[in-house]
Amino acid sequence: MRFSALLFSLAMVASAGCSGDKAPDAQPAATPAKEAAVSDRRHDESSFAQPDKVRIADLALDLALDFDQKQLAGTATYQLEWLDPKASQLVLDTRNLTIQKVEGEADGAWSPLQFVLADADPVFGSKLTIESPQRNARVRITYHTAPTASGLQWLEPAMTEGKQLPFMFSQSQAIHARSWVPLQDTPSVRFTYSAHVTSRPDVMVLMSADNDPAAPRDGDYTFKMPQPIPSYLLAIAAGDLVFKPISGRSGVWAEPAMVDRAVKEFEDTEQMIATTEQLYGPYRWERYDMLVLPPSFPFGGMENPRLSFITPTVITGDKSLVSLIAHELAHSWSGNLVTNASWKDIWLNEGFTTYVQGRITEALYGVEMADMERQIDQSGLKKDLAGMDQAQQALALPPLAEHDPDEALSEVAYVKGAWFLQFLEQRFGREVFDPFLRAWFDDHAFQSADTDQFVEYLKQNLLPKNPNALRPEELDAWLNQPGIPAFATPAKSRTFSNVDTARIAWRGSAQLPNPQITGDWGTQAWVHFLEGMGETLRPEQLAQLDAAYKFTGTPNGEIAMRWYPLALRSGYLEARPAAGEFIERVGRRKLVMPIYQELVKTPDGLAFAREVFERARPGYHPITTASVEALLAKAGAAASAAAPAPAVVEAPAQPQQPEQPAQPEQP
Ligand SMILES: [Zn+2]
Numbered sequence: 305m306r307f308s309a310l311l312f313s314l315a316m317v318a319s320a321g322c323s324g325d326k327a328p329d330a331q332p333a334a335t336p337a338k339e340a341a342v343s344d345r346r347h348d349e350s351s352f353a354q355p356d357k358v359r360i361a362d363l364a365l366d367l368a369l370d371f372d373q374k375q376l377a378g379t380a381t382y383q384l385e386w387l388d389p390k391a392s393q394l395v396l397d398t399r400n401l402t403i404q405k406v407e408g409e410a411d412g413a414w415s416p417l418q419f420v421l422a423d424a425d426p427v428f429g430s431k432l433t434i435e436s437p438q439r440n441a442r443v444r445i446t447y448h449t450a451p452t453a454s455g456l457q458w459l460e461p462a463m464t465e466g467k468q469l470p471f472m473f474s475q476s477q478a479i480h481a482r483s484w485v486p487l488q489d490t491p492s493v494r495f496t497y498s499a500h501v502t503s504r505p506d507v508m509v510l511m512s513a514d515n516d517p518a519a520p521r522d523g524d525y526t527f528k529m530p531q532p533i534p535s536y537l538l539a540i541a542a543g544d545l546v547f548k549p550i551s552g553r554s555g556v557w558a559e560p561a562m563v564d565r566a567v568k569e570f571e572d573t574e575q576m577i578a579t580t581e582q583l584y585g586p587y588r589w590e591r592y593d594m595l596v597l598p599p600s601f602p603f604g605g606m607e608n609p610r611l612s613f614i615t616p617t618v619i620t621g622d623k624s625l626v627s628l629i630a631h632e633l634a635h636s637w638s639g640n641l642v643t644n645a646s647w648k649d650i651w652l653n654e655g656f657t658t659y660v661q662g663r664i665t666e667a668l669y670g671v672e673m674a675d676m677e678r679q680i681d682q683s684g685l686k687k688d689l690a691g692m693d694q695a696q697q698a699l700a701l702p703p704l705a706e707h708d709p710d711e712a713l714s715e716v717a718y719v720k721g722a723w724f725l726q727f728l729e730q731r732f733g734r735e736v737f738d739p740f741l742r743a744w745f746d747d748h749a750f751q752s753a754d755t756d757q758f759v760e761y762l763k764q765n766l767l768p769k770n771p772n773a774l775r776p777e778e779l780d781a782w783l784n785q786p787g788i789p790a791f792a793t794p795a796k797s798r799t800f801s802n803v804d805t806a807r808i809a810w811r812g813s814a815q816l817p818n819p820q821i822t823g824d825w826g827t828q829a830w831v832h833f834l835e836g837m838g839e840t841l842r843p844e845q846l847a848q849l850d851a852a853y854k855f856t857g858t859p860n861g862e863i864a865m866r867w868y869p870l871a872l873r874s875g876y877l878e879a880r881p882a883a884g885e886f887i888e889r890v891g892r893r894k895l896v897m898p899i900y901q902e903l904v905k906t907p908d909g910l911a912f913a914r915e916v917f918e919r920a921r922p923g924y925h926p927i928t929t930a931s932v933e934a935l936l937a938k939a940g941a942a943a944s945a946a947a948p949a950p951a952v953v954e955a956p957a958q959p960q961q962p963e964q965p966a967q968p969e970q971p
Pocket residue numbers: 305306607631635653654657970971
C-alpha cells in the first residue's frame with residue numbers, strides 16, 4: 305500500500321471506537337498482547353487468533369450487499385486444519401460485527417456451537433471464541449456488519465464521478481478485514497476463498513479474486529481465489545464499474561466517465577508485468593487488473609491481489625505518477641507472494657516493494673526518473689525522521705504490543721527499507737543481487753516471513769558470494785539502529801541539479817528560467833522546484849510563479865500538496881479558494897493533510913478549514929475524516945489556550961506545537 309504513523313493511530317482509535325452489538329454473554333475486553341504466550345519474532349500481537357492450534361485453510365462467503373442498510377450480511381464457512389491435538393477452540397478476530405449463530409459440521413449435519421464474543425478492545429476489536437469439542441472440519445458463522453465498519457466505505461451517488469449509483473469499497477489492511485468478516489486476521493495465516501455476493505442489480509461487484517471482465521451486471525456474483533492469501537488482502541468493491549482491457553491479462557475497472565483516461569494513463573502496465581517477470585520470475589496470480597476508485601479513497605493504492613485499488617489522483621494525463629502502478633504491481637511478489645509474518649516486519653512488504661518499484665520505473669522510464677523519485681522519497685524520509693521516536697526508526701521494529709499496527713507504517717518501512725536493498729545491490733552488484741532476490745521470492749512463495757528469516761537467508765545465500773562485501777555492524781545499522789547509516793549513498797538526480805540552479809537564479813534575479821528548460825520538466829522536477837523554496841516567499845514572488853506556471857488550480861495533487869501550503873504560509877491568499885476546492889474534492893490523506901496543517905495555523909485559516917471540512921466530510925473515508933478531526937481539535941484547543949486571558953498575571957508562553965509528521969502512505 306502507499307500511508308501515517310501518528311495521525312493514523314488516532315484515526316483508528318476514533319473509527320474503531322464504537323463497540324457495536326454485544327453478545328449476550330460478553331466477557332471483559334481482552335487484548336492480544338496481554339494474552340500472548342510466545343514472544344518470538346513471528347508472533348503477531350495484533351491478532352487474538354491462535355494459528356499454532358488451528359488454521360483456516362479455506363473461506364466461503366455468502367453475503368448480501370445492502371446499500372440502504374450499509375451492511376454485508378450472510379455466512380462465512382471455514383475449512384479448518386487442526387494442528388494441536390489438544391485444541392478444541394477456534395479463536396477469531398472481529399470488530400463491530402453482530403454474530404447471530406455459529407454452527408459446526410459433523411457427519412454431513414450442521415449443529416450449533418457455543419461461542420463467546422468478548423467486549424471490544426478499542427484497537428483490536430472483539431475476540432470471538434468458538435467451542436468445537438469435536439474439532440469440526442467445517443464451521444459456519446451467520447453474521448452482519450455495522451454501518452460504521454472500519455474496513456468499509458459506503459458512498460452516496462453524489463460522491464461518485466457519475467452521480468447516478470452508490471459506491472462501496474473495502475480497505476482491509478492492516479486489521480480492518482475483521483470489521484467485515486470474522487477471521488484469523490493475521491498476515492501469518494493464508495487461506496483460499498470463494499464468495500457468492502448478491503446486490504442491487506444495477507451495480508457491479510468485484511473482489512480480490514477471479515473477476516470476469518465479461519460478467520453480466522445482474523446483482524448475482526460469484527468469485528474464486530485459488531491462491532492462498534492473508535486476511536488483509538481480502539477486498540470487495542461495488543458500483544457503476546465497467547471494464548476496458550490493456551492486454552490479454554490486464555485491464556481497468558472504473559466508472560464509465562473515467563475508464564478511457566485510466567486505460568491511456570496505465571497503458572504501460574503489461575510492459576511493467578513483463579519487466580518484473582524478467583527480474584523476479586513469473587506473475588503467479590493470472591490476471592492483473594486495476595480498479596480506479598472515487599477521489600475519496602484515502603490512500604494512493606492498495607495491492608489487493610488480481611485487482612489493485614488505485615486513487616484517481618495519479619491520472620494526470622502524462623503518466624508522470626504511474627510509479628504507483630509499478631508499486632502496487634510489485635506487491636504481487638513482495639507482500640502478496642512473500643508476506644510479513646507480523647506488522648512489526650512490514651519493511652519486508654513495503655521496503656522490498658519500493659525497491660522493486662524503482663527497478664520497474666528504471667526499466668520503463670529510465671534511470672533518471674527512478675533517481676528523481678528516490679531523491680524525493682529520501683528527502684521526505686529525512687524530514688520525517690527528525691520528529692520520530694528512535695525505536696520507530698529501525699527496520700525491524702520492536703513488538704507492537706498494544707499499539708495499532710498502522711503505527712508501524714511509516715516512511716521508514718518504505719524508503720529506508722528500499723535504501724537498504726539498494727545498498728546491498730551496490731555492494732554485491734546486480735549480477736549477484738538480482739538472482740538472490742528472485743530466489744527469496746521463489747523459496748518463500750505463498751509463505752510469510754520475518755526479519756530473522758531474511759537475515760538467515762542472506763547469510764546463507766548472499767554473503768558467501770562475497771564475504772567481504774558486508775560487515776555485521778553494517779547489517780545491524782540498517783536493521784536495528786535509528787536513522788540512516790552514515791555509509792549509505794544518497795540518490796542523486798542530474799535533473800534536480802538543474803532545477804536547483806534555476807530556482808537559485810530566479811530567487812536572486814527575479815528572472816524566470818528559460819521556458820526551453822522548464823518545458824522538459826515533469827511532475828518530479830516541479831515538486832523539487834517547490835520543495836526547495838524554503839519557508840516562505842514574498843507575495844509578488846508567488847504571484848509571478850503563479851502567472852507563469854498556473855500552480856493555483858492545478859489538477860496535479862503532488863504539486864497541489866506543495867504549492868498550497870507554501871502559498872498559505874506566505875500569506876498569498878489568492879490561492880486559498882482553490883486550495884479549499886482541492887481538499888473538498890479529493891480525500892486522499894497524503895494530499896490533503898499538508899494543506900489542512902497549514903490552514904489551522906491562523907484563526908482565520910482555522911475557521912476556513914472547519915468550513916471546508918464540513919462540506920467535504922460526507923465524501924471522506926473514515927481514515928481521512930479521523931485525521932482531519934484530530935488536527936482540527938488540537939488546533940482548536942491550542943487556539944483557545946492562546947487566547948488572551950482576562951487575568952492580570954501574564955500567562956506563560958505556549959510551547960510551540962511540534963510539526964505534524966508528513967502523511968506516509970502505503971498501499
Ligand atoms: Zn505498498
